Amino acid sequence: MFGRLQTERPEPPETKVPELENIPEAGIGYHIDAWWWLVALVAGIIAILSITKPDPYWRIVLFVRDGIGITVLITVVSFILMLFVGMLGGLGRISKNKFIHLVTTLYVELVRGIPLLVQLIWWYFAFPVIIKQIGVWTHISFLENYEANAIVLAIFGFVFCYGAYMSEIFRAGIQSIPKGQMEAARSLGMSYFQSMRYVVLPQAIRVILPPVGNEFIALLKDSSLVSAVALADLTRRGREFMAANFDPLQVWTMIALLYLVMTLFSARIVNYIERRTKFER
Amino acid sequence: MKDNNEPIIKIENIHKRFGKVHALRGVNLQVKKGEVVVIVGPSGSGKSTLLRCINRLEEYTSGKIIVDGIPLDTAQNINLVRQEIGMVFQSFNLFAHLTVLDNLMLAQKIIRKRSPEESRKIAVDLLKKVGIPEKLNAYPAQISGGQQQRVAIARALAMNPRIMLFDEPTSALDPEMIKEVLDVMMQLAKEGMTMVVVSHEMGFARAAAHRIIFMDEGQIIEEAPPEVLFTNPKQERTKRFLSKVLNH
């Protein structure tokens, strides 16, 4: 009954978010089990070595135990903070405000051009010099007597560096959500931030999750770089043990296994969260 | 139509440039309360841009738009006006991560500050009205295009808008779903909703519109009631356009 106008070709509708299609649920369980076995295998090797040859393996584990704590602490705290930096950086990179855009773009470009190790060393050795100098100029004794706190500055360094990569991940994730989602939210009267908060980010999170999970695992491994800045993390404790006992093969094999069990375990957790968000929607 | 003569939408000499593209070249338009205006015109003539300027999804280069007495100038006013205007898009734009029900409830809760119970009741009633009471918990990707568009209309209506804008609401739909969406729009028009509709659907335009606007190259070329414009267009361009549209 309704005549259709033929002169104007409708644009195709925007592509749907792929993960919203129905994916049969069978089979997930098998994959999870298969890869958890690998985690169990590596953990098992560590256990068997420690039990069958407590000297040196169990001694190594005991010796580096507090180093594991430092490694985990730095990784987890840095990761949580860098999520915030990444979100703000990502929003800044897509901001229409030229100043904000410029600042965040500069941040991302500069940070990505400097090796992480150099950045960590800079924060630990160079940054306190600046603080002290400011203290001298302003006669604030609190700043003048500033003592470098290795953990705080290491976390600072990681957050600063990884935050830049995280910003790019957030930017790409946000931009992957069709523009119409934001427009629909705005047209209902929501502000830019409400639209981001309730409509765009919840969808972007699903896109962002896999690369963010990879960043976590990369960070866990990169945290070994802090052994260069006087922090007794897992790697540094390994070196100390070796200096005292001189059995490099056993020490570094055990250190490698300990890192491996942590990264494999993290990968499983990341994978689990990905699947959960995919199906719960 | 009520004879409240103060127009609810006043558009005065709007210009919009996208870089070098001069998409709107001095558009003047007034829409009265309860009026249904259908905008037609070839692709690229600025129809969507004009609609998007009315609720400021697009910033215009110069000119003035006043909606319900509120000028679109400050950010605060823009958000106020947006709450009074419902918009329906060609590509539906339902929130993909939310169920149908949550799509209807979200803005009610955060903008209208309604309680979950109240929002839910309004949502359920509206879904009945648009004829899909049984899909409350479906996700947008799980329902047909026609159903998605009707949900989108219901979502806009849940905010109690005084004006509804439709940008080619049926042109992304398969033919068999067009009627179900037009029926809902027809119903709205009968209830006295102020509507500005960009549409190819000449049957709908004839039946529902008080006025047809023909746009070309960023300008309003001609406007008249449907029976006049369709049978007796004055401008050459309108005639050429209509001959392509109506002969089939």
Ligand SMILES: Nc1ncnc2c1ncn2[C@@H]1O[C@H](COP(=O)(O)OP(=O)(O)O)[C@@H](O)[C@H]1O
């Ligand atoms: N975001 C944009 N950026 C650049 N040019 C645009 C944009 N949106 C629309 N235009 C241009 O403005 C003109 C009018 O577009 P539009 O309002 O979409 O026309 P219609 O809806 O009548 O097809 C076209 O030339 C189009 O290419």
Ligand SMILES: [Mg+2]
């Ligand atoms: Mg258009």
